[in-house]
Amino acid sequence: MKDWNTWTMEADRGLELRTHKIRVEVSRGPMAGVVTEVLGPEVRVGSGKDCDLVLEDPTVSRHHLLLRIEGDLLRVLDTTSRNGTTVDGVRIRDAYARPDSTIGLGASALRLKMMRDVVALPLSSRTRFGGLVGASVPMRRLFALLEKIARTHATVLVEGETGTGKELVAAAIHAESARASGPFMVFDCSSVSAGVLESELFGHKRGGFTGATESRMGRFEAAHGGTLFLDEIGELPLELQPKLLRALETRTITRIGENEPRRADVRIVAATNRSLAAEVERGRFREDLYYRLAVVPVRLPPLRERLDDIPLLVRHFEKEWQGRKDAPPLLPNEVLERMKAHPRPWPGNVRELRNKVEMMLSLGLDEPPWAAEETEEPPSAVLPVVNLELPLHVGLAHLENAYKRAYVERALRETGYNVSQAAKIAGVGRAFVQRVMRRHGLRSSDEGGGSEGGAAPAAAPPPVLGPSPAQGESPAPGQNLYEWYRKHPLASSEARQWPEGLVPRNGTGSKRRDEGGR
Numbered sequence: 218m219k220d221w222n223t224w225t226m227e228a229d230r231g232l233e234l235r236t237h238k239i240r241v242e243v244s245r246g247p248m249a250g251v252v253t254e255v256l257g258p259e260v261r262v263g264s265g266k267d268c269d270l271v272l273e274d275p276t277v278s279r280h281h282l283l284l285r286i287e288g289d290l291l292r293v294l295d296t297t298s299r300n301g302t303t304v305d306g307v308r309i310r311d312a313y314a315r316p317d318s319t320i321g322l323g324a325s326a327l328r329l330k331m332m333r334d335v336v337a338l339p340l341s342s343r344t345r346f347g348g349l350v351g352a353s354v355p356m357r358r359l360f361a362l363l364e365k366i367a368r369t370h371a372t373v374l375v376e377g378e379t380g381t382g383k384e385l386v387a388a389a390i391h392a393e394s395a396r397a398s399g400p401f402m403v404f405d406c407s408s409v410s411a412g413v414l415e416s417e418l419f420g421h422k423r424g425g426f427t428g429a430t431e432s433r434m435g436r437f438e439a440a441h442g443g444t445l446f447l448d449e450i451g452e453l454p455l456e457l458q459p460k461l462l463r464a465l466e467t468r469t470i471t472r473i474g475e476n477e478p479r480r481a482d483v484r485i486v487a488a489t490n491r492s493l494a495a496e497v498e499r500g501r502f503r504e505d506l507y508y509r510l511a512v513v514p515v516r517l518p519p520l521r522e523r524l525d526d527i528p529l530l531v532r533h534f535e536k537e538w539q540g541r542k543d544a545p546p547l548l549p550n551e552v553l554e555r556m557k558a559h560p561r562p563w564p565g566n567v568r569e570l571r572n573k574v575e576m577m578l579s580l581g582l583d584e585p586p587w588a589a590e591e592t593e594e595p596p597s598a599v600l601p602v603v604n605l606e607l608p609l610h611v612g613l614a615h616l617e618n619a620y621k622r623a624y625v626e627r628a629l630r631e632t633g634y635n636v637s638q639a640a641k642i643a644g645v646g647r648a649f650v651q652r653v654m655r656r657h658g659l660r661s662s663d664e665g666g667g668s669e670g671g672a673a674p675a676a677a678p679p680p681v682l683g684p685s686p687a688q689g690e691s692p693a694p695g696q697n698l699y700e701w702y703r704k705h706p707l708a709s710s711e712a713r714q715w716p717e718g719l720v721p722r723n724g725t726g727s728k729r730r731d732e733g734g735r
Contacts, residue, residue: 238332239284239291246325247274254332259371259512260284262322263298267395269370276300276323280468280482284329287508291331293320296468297478311466347389349382350533353523359515366513367393372465374450374510375488377517379641380568383488386515387446390486399443404436407452415457416473419464425474437470437481450487450510451496455503462506485510520570521562528553530567534574547578556585561631564642569632576633618656625653 239260243251255269262270265279272281278298285292291314295302303321304314314320320327341360344352351357366373367390375383384403391401409417416426420435436445447453453461464470465485469478487510496502520527531553536544556570563569573585624643628650632638640650653659 239286240330240332241270242328242330243272244319244326244328245321246272246323248272248325259286261370262327263296267370272322272325274323274325277325278323281322282320283466286331289331291316291318291329294466296466297480298322344529347392348385349389350530351523351526352529353526355518355523356526359517362513362515363390364393366390366515368395369513370484372484372510372512373486373515374493374513375486375515375517376492377488377490378519378566379490380566381517381519382567383490383517384446384448386517387444387486387488391444391446391484394444394484396443396484400440401444401446402436402440403446403448405448407449411454411457414454415460418457419460419470420472422472422474425472429474432472435470435472437464437483438479440483441481442483444484444486447485447487449489451489451491451493451502453502455501458503458506462503462509465506465509519563520566524557524562527557527570530570531556531574534571535578538575538578548574549583552583552585559585565632565638569638569642572633572635572638621653622657622659625650626657626659629654629659 238254240254241252243249253270260270261268261280261283262272262277263279263281264272264274264277268280278296278300280296281298282302283294283296285294292311293302293304293309293314294311295309300323301308303309304312305318306321314329316330318329320329339361340354340357341364343357343360343364344350346360346363349356349360351359363386373387373390375386377383387403388401391397404417406414416429416433416435418435418437420433420438421429423429423432464481467478468481468483470481471478493502493507493511497504497507528550531548532546535547536542539547556573565572576582577585625639628639628642629636632642636647636650636654640647643650
């Protein structure tokens with residue numbers, strides 16, 4: 218896929234953006250003769266003061282049209298203006314213009330020329346941008362970019378791993394923009410089922426669908442005049458993506474059950490923890506919507522790429538924990554240095570670091586929580602050998618359950634027995650972690666009386682792949698293997714539902730004893 222922006226970054230220098238400028242000459246109307254240059258790749262034109270190019274012409278709508286550079290082409294989109302838009306005298310809604318085309322809007326006309334340019338952005342001198350904290354080169358590059366794009370109306374796509382602070386980026390862009398006095402709305406596209414997603418975003422009319430007992434506005438309308446942060450945009454179902462694309466291009470939405478569009482003047486900041494470009498290649502995300510979202514792409518560096526920021530982040534979290542901006546430091550500097558040497562380089566990123574700091578402060582620890590684990594004897598084996606007398610599928614289920622316990626227990630230990638963080642590290646949902654914990658008697662910190670990010674309970678014994686002592690190390694001679702495994706503490710939920718009377722058949726299958734089993 219071809220992009221129209223090229224970012225160049227050097228290790229000890231600033232950031233260069235190779236992009237386009239649009240040279241605009243007003244050839245007709247009250248502002249005839251005015252020539253200006255506007256930084257692309259997207260330019261909003263209208264009489265509204267929040268447009269990139271403001272035309273003082275009463276026949277021009279507040280948000281009249283959108284100019285978008287796509288590769289070497291210039292796309293013109295009429296955004297539901299009153300008097301319409303023409304390209305070389307032909308009325309259009311969405312069209313590509315030639316380099317020498319004349320764009321008509323109301324009583325005014327524009328001549329446009331695209332020019333390639335290089336805009337150099339030096340490293341920012343800031344160590345904070347909204348809720349983001351960092352003094353490393355990657356973060357100062359990021360702050361320089363955010364300072365630049367916050368002043369525009371461009372749509373932003375933030376890509377970064379879980380826990381890097383994507384919502385903080387969106388909130389900071391909003392706070393530094395001309396929309397700061399408007400609402401900042403957050404919507405997680407993965408938080409609701411596909412069936413109600415359209416209603417959540419665009420609203421519905423009373424009676425618009427079964428169960429719609431009253432009219433309700435969606436997130437787009439609620440964010441009118443402000444910023445809408447769409448988290449986990451990669452989870453948006455394919456069938457809903459065209460409607461989102463139209464909302465972005467026309468700045469209008471239509472509620473379910475209605476025919477008339479409604480105005481929705483919203484800036485979109487979208488975020489994902491996966492590569493949307495790769496999703497496009499796999500056919501799981503629309504290419505046109507990707508380009509519409511990635512007008513300005515922003516990559517958030519993981520914590521392992523900016524370990525030098527850890528001392529600054531820890532001091533910031535200490536002040537938050539104490540509730541005072543002038544609070545004194547609590548953890549010794551040498552502890553902060555040891556935290557930079559995490560044995561696993563912070564898979565949960567800044568969120569994991571914050572949880573670790575809160576745990577250390579709450580418990581009065583003067584060592585990183587993994588320091589004691591490093592001195593313990595390593596286990597002799599991840600999993601012991603399975604009884605080979607078991608049928609194959611029973612043994613596999615046995616192994617799977619033991620592995621799940623071992624994996625979840627390790628994730629819980631590394632996150633201070635925080636269920637949500639353990640789930641994120643494992644790449645599964647909270648419900649999965651909770652099921653494994655219930656099955657094997659593991660406890661989270663909140664079950665021990667603290668908060669979810671608080672103290673860890675005493676470590677549970679390592680998983681044992683075998684029967685309880687009361688059952689013996691293996692089935693007794695002549696004992697039904699299915700009956701033995703069905704009552705096993707590590708048996709799968711499916712096995713626990715097996716009916717009584719099952720017996721092995723050729724070592725792998727089963728049939729009921731009352732149906733001729735021997």
